[in-house]
Amino acid sequence: MRRFRYTLIAVCTVLLFLGVTDLILWFNNQAPHPVTIDTLEQTGAPGEWLQVTAGYQDLDRAISTSGSVDMEALLVPLVTYPDQEQIRIMVETRNPHQLQLFQEYHFFTDTIPEKQKFRREHGAEFKGQRDITGMLVAGLIARGNQQKLMKLAKETDLNIADDVIFLSEGKEPGKWRGMFFTVIGLLGLFKVFTHKREVAVSEPETAADP
Numbered sequence: 001m002r003r004f005r006y007t008l009i010a011v012c013t014v015l016l017f018l019g020v021t022d023l024i025l026w027f028n029n030q031a032p033h034p035v036t037i038d039t040l041e042q043t044g045a046p047g048e049w050l051q052v053t054a055g056y057q058d059l060d061r062a063i064s065t066s067g068s069v070d071m072e073a074l075l076v077p078l079v080t081y082p083d084q085e086q087i088r089i090m091v092e093t094r095n096p097h098q099l100q101l102f103q104e105y106h107f108f109t110d111t112i113p114e115k116q117k118f119r120r121e122h123g124a125e126f127k128g129q130r131d132i133t134g135m136l137v138a139g140l141i142a143r144g145n146q147q148k149l150m151k152l153a154k155e156t157d158l159n160i161a162d163d164v165i166f167l168s169e170g171k172e173p174g175k176w177r178g179m180f181f182t183v184i185g186l187l188g189l190f191k192v193f194t195h196k197r198e199v200a201v202s203e204p205e206t207a208a209d210p
Contacts, residue, residue, distance in 0.1 A: 005192055008188060008192055009189065009192055011188070012184070012185045012186075012188030012189045012192065013185065013189070014185075015181045015182075015184050015185035015188070016181070016182060016185030016186060016189070017185075018178075018181045019177075019178045019179065019180070019181030019182030019183075019184075019185055020178070020182055021178070022173065022174045022175070022177055022178025022181065023175070023178040023179065023182060025048055025173045025174070025178070026173035026174065026175040026178060028047060028048070029047050029048050029049035029173050030173075031049075032047075032049045032050055032051040032133050033045070033046045033047035033049060033050050033051065034050075034051045034053065035050055035051070035052055035053070036052070036053050036054045037052055037053070037054050037055035037078065037079075037080050037089065038054070038080060040052055040089065040165065041080065041088045041089065041165075045136055045165065048135055048136045048138070048173070049133075049134075049135055049136075049172065049173055050132075050133070050134065050135075050136065050167065051131065051132075051133045052078065052089070052131065052132045052133075052167065053131045054080075054129065054131075055078040055079065055080065055089070055129065055130065055131070055132065056078070056079050056080070056081060056082050056084075056127055056128065056129050056130070057076050057077070057078055057091070057098075057126075057127070057128060057129075057130050058076065058077040058078075058079055058082070058087075058126070058127055059074075059076060059098065059101060059102055059105075059125070059126040059127070060126055060127065061076075061077050061087070061158055062074045062075060062076040062077070062098075062102055063075040063076075063152060063153065063156060063158075064102070065092070065149075065152065071099050071102070071103065072094065073092055073093060073094045073099075074092070074093050074094075074098055074099060074102055075090050075091070075092055075149060075152060075153060076090065076091045076093055076098065077089070077090055077091075077158070078090070078091050078132060078167070082127045085159050086159045086160075086161055087158055087159060087160045087161065087164060088161045088163075088164055088165065089164065089165045089166075089167065090149065090153060090160070090164055090165070090166050090167070091132055091134070091166075091167045091168075091169050092134075092137065092149060092166065092167065092168045092169065093132075093169040093170070094169070094170065095169060095170070101122060101125060101126070104118065105118055105119075105122075105126075132167060132169050133169070133170070134167045134168045134169040134170055134171050135167070135168050135171040135172065135173070136165070136166070136167060136168075137149060137166035137167065137168050138166070146166055149166050150164070150166075
């Protein structure tokens with residue numbers, strides 16, 4: 001019984017930590033922080049929720065996170081100018097249009113003429129300028145995902161900076177998740193400690209019975 005109580009305390013403490021972390025993140029990022037790609041590369045991010053402007057996506061150097069036709073996401077370089085060699089910002093995107101462009105070019109055009117025709121029609125989008133709004137993939141909670149993305153990026157022959165910044169497009173601070181985790185964690189701890197107190201009070205009374 002005591003072991004179960006300790007396990008429950010540990011679980012509730014973790015939930016409380018995650019919830020408070022999410023709420024602090026939301027409090028500091030109630031709107032996306034506007035930043036140009038130049039500023040982001042040179043001085044870093046002004047917050048965790050960003051609106052990055054003036055950047056160029058490079059779908060030619062994009063990486064599929066699944067490695068198959070049924071893609072879940074792409075890892076797309078975001079650069080200051082179209083021919084920039086070193087990649088300092090990578091965007092994890094699930095944008096349907098970007099996924100469709102990548103799929104059609106790499107998987108659904110078989111011959112060189114087909115690929116040339118596709119590039120004539122959509123070439124500007126492969127290296128076009130696009131503003132990105134999303135969350136930094138950073139911090140304790142996102143460390144596992146960050147390491148996975150870094151490993152995936154390093155397995156390619158791309159010129160990726162050691163301090164590359166990862167952005168998750170479309171992701172926002174988890175206000176409601178933070179509130180849910182915090183409430184559940186607090187209720188759980190309250191239940192554990194009040195139950196322990198009730199047991200401690202009832203034991204002497206039981207022992208006093210004839």
